[in-house]
Amino acid sequence: MQWEIVIGIETHAQLSTQSKIFSGSSTAYGAQPNTQANAVDLALPGVLPVLNKGAVERAIKLGLSVGAKINSPSIFARKNYFYPDLPKGYQISQFELPVVEGGHITIQVNDTEKSVRLTRAHLEEDAGKSLHEDFHGMSGIDLNRAGTPLLEIVTEPDMRSSAEAVAYAKKLHSLVRWIGICDGNMQEGSFRCDANVSVRAKGSDILGTRCEIKNLNSFRFLEKAIDFEARRQIEILEDGGTIRQETRLYDANKDETRTMRSKEDANDYRYFPDPDLLPLEISDNWINQLKDTLPELPEARRSRYISDFGLSDYDAAVLTGSREIADFFEETSAQLPNQAKLCANWVMGEISGRLNKEAIEITACPINPVHLAALLTRINDGTVSGKAAKTVFECMWNGELEQNVDAIIDAKGLKQISDDGAIEKLVDEVLAANAQQVEDYRNGKQKAFNSLVGQVMKATKGKANPAQVNTMLKNKLDS
C-alpha cells in the first residue's frame, strides 16, 4: 500500500521582549538561578499578572505577516496542572479567542509552492526549568524562565513530508526573525517545534491517529524525528496494528521517538478564563500603527527580486531567507546598477560560504555592502579577474589596508593586465618557445590550446585577462 504522511506543527516562539509577559522581571538568558524570578513569577500568595504590551504587539505583527485575523477581544485562560516548574499550578495561556486566528505561510519544496494554513497563534507564559543534577536525590527548580512570553503558532495538518515540515519550520523561523519578534535562537530554546504526525492510505481523506513529538530544537531533528515516526507508524499498520494517540519524545542519540505519555494519562486541564486578566481589546488603530512598523515582508521582496532584478526563483528565495541577508544584498546592489546577478552570486557564494564556515551571522560580517560593492565594481571594470578578486576578498575579510579595495589590489599586484601590447608580447614568446604544441594544435588537438593559454597566464602570474588571451592566441594560431 502507498502511505501518505500527514504533519501539523506547533511552534513555541519566545518573544523578544525585555520583560516577562506578566511581570517586570528580565527575560535575559543565562542569569543565576531564580535571580530573575520576582514575586509574580514565583506565584507568591496575593500576586497578580499584568499583561506586557510588547508581547501583544509581537503577536499582532505575526498575525499581520501571515494574513491572519486579529481577534478583539482576545481572552486569556488558565490551563491547570501541577508541575514543579509551574509556580501557580496553572499556566496563563489562551484557549478561546487567541490573538491570532487563521493565516498561512507559503513554502517551496522541489520547485513547487505550497500554502500551509495556520490554525491560530496564541500568547502564553513559559514554565521554569527542572535541573536533574543530583541534589541528594532531589531535583532543583530554576524559575528564571517562568513567565517568559511565548507565541504558540499552530498549523493545520497540511504538510505531507518531513521536507515540507522542515521547509515550513525554516520559513516560520525566518519570518519571526524578519519581523523582529523572536531571536530564533534554537540552542537557547527560543524556537521549539512539536510535530503532530499521522499516516494514512494514500487517497484517503480521513486523518489517522496522530502522535505528538515534543520539543524538537533543530531542523535536522525535526526531519529525522518525523521520518522515524512515520516509519514506525507505517510498520505498525502494515503489521495489522493500531496507533495509540500519545506524546512522544525524540532521542537524538538513538535517532528514535519513544513514549512520553499516553492520551489516557493526559491531564484534564480545566481551562477557564483567567479572572485576574480582563478581555484584551485590540483597536484597528493599533493594528494599523503596527502595520506601518512592519518591514517589507519576505514574500514581497522575493517577487520584487524576480521582477525588478531578474533573479531566478532560487536566488530570490535564498536571498530572502533572512532579512539581514536580503538587506545586505540590496545595499550592495544599490551601488552597482544592473549588476544584481553578480551581487547575488557574491552574497550567496563568497559571503554566505565564509559566514557559514566561521559560524557567524551576517550582522557580524567583517565586509560590509559598501566594501563588497567596491570590489565588484573592480571586477566589472576589468581591473581584477574573478580569481584575483577572491584574493582581495580574503584581504578585506582579514581587515587589511582598511579594506580599501584599490589599495589592496595595488599592494598585492593583482591588477589585471589588459594592455594588448603587453599581452601580445607574452603570447609571441610562448608561441616561439612551444613549437611542438603549436603543431599539435594545428593538427586538431584542442588540449594543446588550453596548455598554451595556461602558459601565457602563468607568464603573467595570472593577471592577464583570460578572455583577451584566448582571443589573441586564437587569432595568431588560426591566421
Add this chain to the structure above:
Amino acid sequence: MTLSANDVKAIADLAYIEVNEGEVQATLSQLTDIFDLIETMQAVDTSSVEPMSHAQDVAQRLREDEVTESDQRESNQSVAPQVEAGLYLVPKVIE
C-alpha cells in the same frame, strides 16, 4: 446529575487532595447536597445570555515592556521549605 464515589476520587486526584477510602462516602454525600443546591440554577433559561466573567466591563490594561524588577532571591527564598545553590529543591522530577 449524580456524583459517584469514583468522581470524588477522580477530582481529588486532579486537585492533589487525598480523600482516603473512609472519607469518600462522607465527602460524596456532602458534595451531593451542595450540587443539589447548585442544580436549582439549571431551571433558568439562559439561552440568549452571555457569560459574565468580570464584575466590570473594562478592557485589559497593558504594561510597557520594561524591566522593573531587581534580584530579590534571598528575601523570596527565605520562606522556602528547601533551597540549595539558589534552586528550590523538590523530590526527583521524572520526565
Add this chain to the structure above:
Amino acid sequence: MFNASLKQLSIQLADKKVSSVELTKEYLQRIKTLNAEYNAFITVNEELSLAQAQLADQMIASGQAGTLTGIPIAQKDIFCAKDWLTTCGSKMLSNFVSPYDAGVIERFNQAGAVNIGKTNMDEFAMGSSNETSFYGPVRNPWDVAAVPGGSSGGSASAVAARLAPAATGTDTGGSIRQPAALCGISGIKPTYGLVSRYGMIAFASSLDQGGPMAKSAEDLALMLNVMTGFDARDSTSLQRDEEDYARDLEKPLLGLRIGLPKEYFAKGMSPDVERAVEQALNEYRQLGAETVEVSLPNSSLSIPVYYVLAPAEASSNLSRFDGVRYGYRAKSYGDLNDMYRKSRTQGFGAEVKRRILIGTYVLSHGYYDAYYIKAQKVRRLIAQDFADAFKQCDIMMGPTSPTVAFDIGEKSSDPIQMYLSDIYTSAASLAGLPGMSIPVGFGDKNRPVGLHIIGNYFTEAKMLNAAHQYQQATDWHQQAPGNIGI
C-alpha cells in the same frame, strides 16, 4: 478613648493629647488582656507596631500627618504585610512571613497608620462563622458562645471588642458585611475594582474585594479614603479620579428612594431580624426617605451561582500552594506527587478542601458548560436584575443576614446551612456592586442585627451618607458589648 471615632483620635493625636506610641501601647495592652477571650488576632508584633507608631509621631511632629496617621488599624490576615506572619488563617501559610506588602498595606503605611496586628479569619476566607480558621474560632464579643460571622470574623470581633479602632476585611460573598452585622459594627464592601487586590491572598478573583470595618459610617468613609485607589499591579483595579468618601455624609435624606427587594423580605428572614430591619426602615422614612418595592427575580440563585464560581476560581487560585516555594511542606513523603498530595491534604482544612473539590469538578471536562458557563450566565441575569431595579431607586436595603449570630458549632457540620448565611449578600458580590452593613438593633439573645445597604456602582458616598444620617439619629452603632471591660 476606646470608643472614640477615628476623627476624634486624629484630633487627639494632632493636639498632642496622646502620641501614636501611647495609643498603640494602649491597644497592644488591651489585645494582650482580651485576645485570649475572643481570639480575634492571629499575630501581634509589638516591635513592628511600635516602630510604625514612632514613625507616625515623627510625621505628626513634622506636620505631615493625614487623618489616619498614628491610628492603630487591625489588618485581616489575608493581606500580605512585609515582615509580618501572613497566614490567611491556614496551616498552609502558618510559617509564611511575607517578603512584600499588599497594595492596601502600602496605602495604610503611606498614610502613617499603625498595623496593630493581623486578625483571625476563616481559612482562605472560606466560611461564614470564622470556625474554619487553623487558629481556632473567633468569639463574638456580644456573646462568647456565638460566632462573629466570617470570613472577616477576627476584624469584626476586634472592632466590636474595641481591640482596634478600625480594621480591614475582605468580602467575596458577604465576608465583610455578614460579620459586621453579627458583631454589631459597620462594614462596607466597595464596588469591585476600587480596592487593590495586589497582595490580598486570592480566594475568588472576580469577586474578592477589600473594604473597611469600623464603628461608624463616618469611620468607614475615612478608611475608604485611604484604602481605595488605582494600583497598576492589579489588572482589575479601576483608574478613577480620587474621591472623598466623606463628602456627602451630612446631606439630608429627603427624597432618597430606598428600594426594598421583595425577595429579601419574603420567607427566610427570622422574625427578630425582620423587626429590627423594619424599625430601621421606619427611621429612614422619618428622615425623609421613601421606600419602594423592587424585585430581584433571580436573587434566589445567587447562592448556587456563587458556589460554582467562587470554588472554581478558588480551586485554581489555591493550586500554587504545593509546598515547593513557600508554605507548608509535609514532613514525610515519597515521590513528588506524594509530596504535593500530602502537603496539600495536611496544609488545608476541611472546608477549603471541600471547595477545591467542588471547583475542580465544575471546571472538569464535560461539566464546564453545565456548571461554570451556566453559572456565569445566571450571574449576568443577577447583575441585570440590579440594573433594572436601580431604575426605580437610589439605594436598596434589606437584612444583611437571615438570623442573628448563631452559636459556635451550630452549623459547622452542615455546609449548606452555613452557605445560606450569605443569601442576602452574595448577589451584590456577583454583580460587583458595593454593599454595606450597619447595626440597627438587637434580636434574639440580645445579639446584633445588621441592615444591608446595596448601592449602584461607585455610589459609596451616597451609601455612607444614608448610613451616617441614620447613625446621627440613632445610637445602635455606639453601643458596645457590656463585658469588654470599658
